Amino acid sequence: SAVISQKPSRDICQRGTSLTIQCQVDSQVTMMFWYRQQPGQSLTLIATANQGSEATYESGFVIDKFPISRPNLTFSTLTVSNMSPEDSSIYLCSVETGQGVENTEAFFGQGTRLTVV
Amino acid sequence: LAKTTQPISMDSYEGQEVNITCSHNNIATNDxxxxxxxxxxxxxxxxxxGYKTKVTNEVASLFIPADRKSSTLSLPRVSLSDTAVYYCLVGDITGGxxxxxxxxxxxxxxx
Known part of the structure; x- marks a missing residue:
């Protein structure tokens, strides 16, 4: 299993500013994932963060808008840059652990609820 | 990654068994x-x-037919606290x- 701590849990930010979200895991993991969940919607994968290399972004997400750091195997940050009200959402950090092929599961942080005004 | 289709919403009453079916017609061999x-x-x-047939744990059961093009999550005797969103995902879990x-x-x- 894995325990994930995200900070901050929520924030209200002015448009045009940036917010950095931190994700700390209690064990070393190879890949960490960042998701966005807009109100009433499902989760959308933003990017995969690998230690020692650049993050891999999904279609529709770019590094300039969502820069990611992965300095070690237990920590990652996601920055939401030059925010607009459309960026208001919940941002979640996730890791996957498993034992071999079966019982691979994803663990999620509690999320960061971002409101841009 | 195989696309999945689920009902948007379901209603139930406390104590009932709830079955949520997910369609995944394009599931791959390693998924x-x-x-x-x-x-x-x-x-x-x-x-x-699960991969095939039936899997059961302390929370739920998962039924997967032989062709694996669908699966059914079964929640026995639901309570009010089971009100939530349930997601079905299909993918190759090996190697990341x-x-x-x-x-x-x-x-x-x-x-």
Whole structure:
């Protein structure tokens, strides 16, 4: 299993500013994932963060808008840059652990609820 | 990654068994089927995972027919606290699995 701590849990930010979200895991993991969940919607994968290399972004997400750091195997940050009200959402950090092929599961942080005004 | 289709919402009453079916017609040979549960203001939580036939744990059962083109999550005797969104995911879990979420099924359990 894995325990994930995200900070901050929520924030209200002015448009045009940036917010950095931190994700700390209690064990070393190879890949960490960042998701966005807009109100009433499902989760959308933003990017995969690998230690020692650049993050891999999904279609529709770019590094300039969502820069990611992965300095070690237990920590990652996601920055939401030059925010607009459309960026208001919940941002979640996730890791996957498993034992071999079966019982691979994803663990999620509690999320960061971002409101841009 | 195989696309999944689930009912948008379901209603049930306390004490009933709830079955949520997920269609995944394009499932690949190496794909596993995983279900997650999400309560409001929380991240998703793993419920159950399977490859074929039937899997049961302390929370739920997962039924997968021989052709694996669908799967059914079965929740026995639901309570009000089972009201949540349930996501069906299909993917190759070996060597790093990118968890991609579909729309999910909103289950409402009534008293």
């Amino acid at each position: 596993y089927i995983t279900w997650y549960q999400q309560f409001p203001s929380q991240g998703p939580r793993f419920i159950i995972q 699995f990118k968890t991609i979420f579909g729309a999910g099924t909103r289950l409402f359990v009534k008293a």
